[in-house]
Amino acid sequence: MATIKDVANKANLSVATVSRYLNDHPYISEDKKQRIKAAMEELDYTPSSIATQLRSKKGNMIGILVSRITNPFFSYLVDAIEKEAKKNHYNVLIMQTYDNKKSEMNMLELLKQQVIAGLIMCSVEGNPETIASYQEFGPIVLCNEQTSEALIPTVVTDQKQAVYDAMLYLADKGYQKIAYCTGGTLANEGHGRSRTEGFEQALLEKQLPIKRNWIFRQVHTSQDGAEVADKILHLPRLNRPDAVFTNSDEVAMGIMERMLQKKYQVPKDLAIMGFDNQPTTSLLTVPLTTIAQPVAALGSESTKLLLAKIKDGAYEVDQAHLKLTLIKRKSA
Amino acid sequence: MATIKDVANKANLSVATVSRYLNDHPYISEDKKQRIKAAMEELDYTPSSIATQLRSKKGNMIGILVSRITNPFFSYLVDAIEKEAKKNHYNVLIMQTYDNKKSEMNMLELLKQQVIAGLIMCSVEGNPETIASYQEFGPIVLCNEQTSEALIPTVVTDQKQAVYDAMLYLADKGYQKIAYCTGGTLANEGHGRSRTEGFEQALLEKQLPIKRNWIFRQVHTSQDGAEVADKILHLPRLNRPDAVFTNSDEVAMGIMERMLQKKYQVPKDLAIMGFDNQPTTSLLTVPLTTIAQPVAALGSESTKLLLAKIKDGAYEVDQAHLKLTLIKRKSA
């Protein structure tokens, strides 16, 4: 591998001049520029970004933390972040936490070591104070996540409002007995909580019942969804919900699949609403009514915010593009 | 940020000793080990992997090149690679090519710069010779891709055999008029070509017709699939295929959706076979018969091979785990 020194020798100049050329320094005479350029090409020279990083403390890599990349929500997020990063000549280092604090700490250490110049956390496991303390080593942005206090810059959507609107949509369609699925325990924090607030507020305002056995907690997979369907079908006919809001398309698909399999009709016997607008939801026999998250905008805004902070600049997040949208299809 | 020098000072030792401690060098007296450890903790010291990399030429990051991470096949691949890498204390740098040669070259440059210690290419755009030439700077492994000549180590499955077996399965079920969808042009290279070979060989052996208007080229999306369905339905009834093999689940779903929508039955009116076994294919009204690729094994074997090469070791790829599987469901 050719080094800057080789280039300098070949061009009969000092390394300093070559370095200046590399960094677009003003005031280099045109002929020397040409000599340097020629030498570089002849030697097939590529500057070592490792050396540059050690010396100048300026890297061009950012970290992305997700819980699992195979979840389409995250892969679309990563897609958006990678695109925006690339546009600004940054590379991305990805780490999956699998809900494990240890990986998160590893990533934070990479920030401390200056391997990454900044970090976008699309998933947070650890203690907010601890995480916030790492900001000393480089900027951190929370993407679609929130800590109780404003310790870390955040890019989020208004999930409460979205669910509130979705409930009003169901109510306006005449549904009166609305069941609710959550991934959490109902009482917990995070977007689970904001969604629940939207649900509760809407039902209260519309004076619709919130019944204990229409609430399903800790449901995550399509398998869980199938079980929810079973539970609903085991309820006495008059006591059954006529619609169900789910916290994810996977769960919604699980419920729908089981209903259809048992020869019930959707939405006639049970309206189903998903969350996420995953790629295949429009391809189902009964296309799924769901809530689309502005994934691309979440990714690009987070990245823009982070890059601004890396350059000590400011960036005003564009909330207008961060709206959730109700996707009305056939299932509800 | 504390440096190795600070630690050495605090522990009243030389940087060399501290460095030895860091690298698990033998022969350091126990008491000094303790002193170093204490000093490190007190200073909250973390070694700079940038400096280590510059000096020792040994990094712990590998690159992954994919065309688009939002394609589930790739996100599952990345998942497997990331897991295996993490197990060996390697981090992953991801880049999407979006079928663009430029990004591929950028990644190759990162290898040249020693930013990454090795590269797994799950997608190749450029000229094989050019790519192969970069092996001078670090190992490269092709994952689920192949170049005409054996220029680069490769981890692949036998797609020809899989499609051959799938066609036999269809034939045994009594299907005689089999249509075929490919993403390419039929004549092109890559796995498209191997699959086509399997298709052709099976039909020849079974003496089944291969008809020009039952072959569909350049189909990629579910939208393309819907169009294929339309084309099939426009054929005179007697001239219609009774089964269709597709190159991807997306296409298969598009075909199925359109058939169902037009009140045709699957598989009665048209049997449909997908490729990839994507997450939601089992949740469709007519669950999709498809071919599952051993994604996790492809990812982990590629990674093991790459890491072995990084350490100048050898690794025998475990072909037994690289089998494609026919997933028999309802659609064919």
Added chain:
DNA sequence: CTGAAAGCGCTAACAC
């Protein structure tokens, strides 16, 4: 405009 020289934080001979 250009060059000499001092490091960035760490490793690896080489001495003792």
Added chain:
DNA sequence: GTGTTAGCGCTTTCAG
């Protein structure tokens, strides 16, 4: 066992 020292490839004063 441990310390001294010379760099890895680059940027950046400080002098010309």
